[in-house]
Amino acid sequence: MQHMAVMHKTTTLLLLLISSSLVRCTEQGVSQESKDAEEDSKWFSGAPEMQDLAHLSWEYVHELQCWLWPEKCDEMKMERADWSWKSFGWNALADLYTTVTSLTDPTQGTVLNNLTGLQWDLEQRVHGQHLAVKQILSSVKRFLQEDESKKSQVLSFHGWTGTGKNLAVRVIAENLYQNGLRNRCTKVFIPQLHFPHQSHMEAYKVQLGKQITQISSHCAQPMFVFDEADKLPAALLEPLLPIFKGDHQTRSILIFLSGIGSKTINEITLNFWHAGRHREVITLNDLEEPLKAAVEHHGDQLIAWQLLKEGLIDDFVLFLPLERSHVKMCARDVFAAQGLPYTESSLEKILQELVFVPKNERVFSAHGCKHVAQRIYSMKP
Ligand SMILES: *[C@@H]1O[C@H](CO)[C@@H](O)[C@H](O)[C@H]1NC(C)=O
Secondary structure, three states, rough: OHHHHHHHHHHHHHHHHHHHHHHOOOOOOOOHHHHOOOOHHHHOOOHHHHHHHHHHHHHHHHHHHHHHHHHHHEEEEEHHHOOHHHHHHHHHHHHHHHHHHHOOOOOOEEEEHHHHHHHHHHHOOOOOOOOHHHHHHHHHHHHHHHHHOOOOEEEEEEOOOOOOOOEEEHHHHHHHHHOOOOOOOEEEHHHHHOOOOHHHHHHHHHHHHHHHHHHHHHHHOOOOEEOOHHHHHHHHHHHHHHHHHEEEEEEEEEEEEOOOOOHHHHHHHHHHOOOOOOHOOOHHHHHHHHHHHHHHOOOEEEHHHHHHHHHOEEEEEEEEEEEHHHHHHHHHHHEEEHOOOOOHHHHHHHHHHOEOOOOOOOOOEEOOOHHHHHHHHHHHH
């Protein structure tokens, strides 16, 4: 729980910073508590969406924690009461990320670029994804070793929930940067946390541009990850353009994650299964065109469409739906990582609790490997 302690410390620190600035505005003679409440209401007044955010954000900050401390993600049962959300504005939430990242990473921006480790880890940890593993390796290798004049490498990850997109990002980060996603040169953006309201898009554009400039000023090889890119409006492409144009003296890696096209990927994978063909014979050729069609169909208001149209995507990375044997490997990994003993029957027991689809065939795990860790923790005595 060491990380949690840091989180708490950070929260406390932020709360102190925020509340101390509030205290400065308060008059004497009135109880601090009621003054704080009053200041809070001022803080939120005129911005009702901020109030929504105060409620909404809990979930996404938890998600953010899962990115930064995956090993703690499922076992964390933090109470909302631990966090005084009322004291947080949007900026504070976004800053929390930066603060946490810098506090927990004493090595700051060390770049590793360990391609041997990347290959090993992808092959050992990302189960059932022969295509994605191959794509990521060749894409990253090409970028790091071959064309040095290229300013950025853009990967677009597509796949159903729990199929390993987040895990693959983590594996990339851990092998290219010391401390992975906690390195100050890597940054994950979560739309619901960083860009929650359409009406504030102009402000988000400025904010995003600033953050990218800032990270690019002290990192030669920044990595920007956009989670749930199917919720990212096309307007946010603008602050990214300097990266592609090479305005910063950097070589950046950009990864967009989304579920766009996952229905198509799933259907094609199921067709192979029906035809009795092994999933490992599926090639990028089988999937790329249907996927592009799905992105186009998804609409021009979204960044995915814009990236495709502008020809900015270097590689599509496709994640297939996971079968029982893959989920079993995920479960085994969780047991092993926790140092817990397991047997064939305990693995089977986990599988029995998961939902498999489609209804008749029950071939694919409905949530991939998501929730597997949670089920294992809940089994603990
Ligand atoms: C790269 O990763 C491999 C596998 O994790 C590890 O054995 C090796 O020491 C790493 N190399 C460097 C230079 O860190």
